[in-house]
Amino acid sequence: DQQVKQNSPSLSVQEGRISILNCDYTNSMFDYFLWYKKYPAEGPTFLISISSIKDKNEDGRFTVFLNKSAKHLSLHIVPSQPGDSAVYFCAASASSGGSNYKLTFGKGTLLTVNP
Amino acid sequence: ETGVTQSPTHLIKTRGQQVTLRCSSQSGHNTVSWYQQALGQGPQFIFQYYREEENGRGNFPPRFSGLQFPNYSSELNVNALELDDSALYLCASSPGPRAVDTQYFGPGTRLTVL
Numbered sequence: 001d002q003q004v005k006q007n008s009p010s011l012s013v014q015e016g017r018i019s020i021l022n023c024d025y026t027n028s029m030f031d032y033f034l035w036y037k038k039y040p041a042e043g044p045t046f047l048i049s050i051s052s053i054k055d056k057n058e059d060g061r062f063t064v065f066l067n068k069s070a071k072h073l074s075l076h077i078v079p080s081q082p083g084d085s086a087v088y089f090c091a092a093s094a095s096s097g098g099s100n101y102k103l104t105f106g107k108g109t110l111l112t113v114n115p
Numbered sequence: 116e117t118g119v120t121q122s123p124t125h126l127i128k129t130r131g132q133q134v135t136l137r138c139s140s141q142s143g144h145n146t147v148s149w150y151q152q153a154l155g156q157g158p159q160f161i162f163q164y165y166r167e168e169e170n171g172r173g174n175f176p177p178r179f180s181g182l183q184f185p186n187y188s189s190e191l192n193v194n195a196l197e198l199d200d201s202a203l204y205l206c207a208s209s210p211g212p213r214a215v216d217t218q219y220f221g222p223g224t225r226l227t228v229l
Contacts, residue, residue: 004157006157031217032214034214036220041222042222043119043205043207043219043221043222043223044158044205044220045132045219045220046217046218046219048187049215051215089158090158091157093214093215094214095213095214095215099164099171100213100214101170101171101212101213101214102160102163102171102173102213102214103149103158103160103218104146104160105150105157105158105159106144106157107155107157108157
């Protein structure tokens with residue numbers, strides 16, 4: 001039972017354009033969401049997070065949008081750079097529940113930014 | 116400040132054997148979480164240790180066990196290895212046990228079970 005779904009295994013964009021990575025979740029207890037980036041042979045690196053009390057969080061070129069009614073979040077990267085090419089994982093947690101220690105990850109989306 | 120390190124980098128074992136994977140947490144962090152990442156999948160939570168005690172566990176059988184030491188480094192032990200245990204094992208350290216305490220991942224240990 002995939003509680004966090006990233007339905008696009010891959011995405012290819014041109015340098016300078018916007019990259020939009022999508023994530024859906026099914027567990028209504030999830031109230032804290034994160035995006036991680038992973039390069040080959042390295043561990044995932046934290047990018048940005050958002051709490052369910054917000055619908056948008058921005059950090060430089062990275063913005064995460066949360067639509068609670070649709071149980072959907074997206075990561076926007078503007079402008080995209082070749083160094084952004086990596087696998088992006090969406091993760092979620094029920095931060096106020098008994099499992100507030102646990103992150104549930106999606107399968108990831110491979111982003112390729114072409115020069 | 117040193118980051119999260121894991122050893123060994125790669126490991127090959129046969130079915131039925133036992134394996135121990137190691138993780139050194141980042142300075143100032145008291146929590147280590149372990150994840151299994153199978154090919155083509157996202158990391159799946161195994162368990163978390165906070166101040167030397169198991170703080171939570173995912174859907175993994177008891178043959179997956181762990182330890183955390185007074186310096187907050189950690190071990191993952193897997194007994195009676197099965198072919199499906201072949202995966203990348205990631206550890207992450209954090210300054211606290213909650214999901215809002217950002218987890219910093221090591222590079223992982225690639226385990227192959229033949």
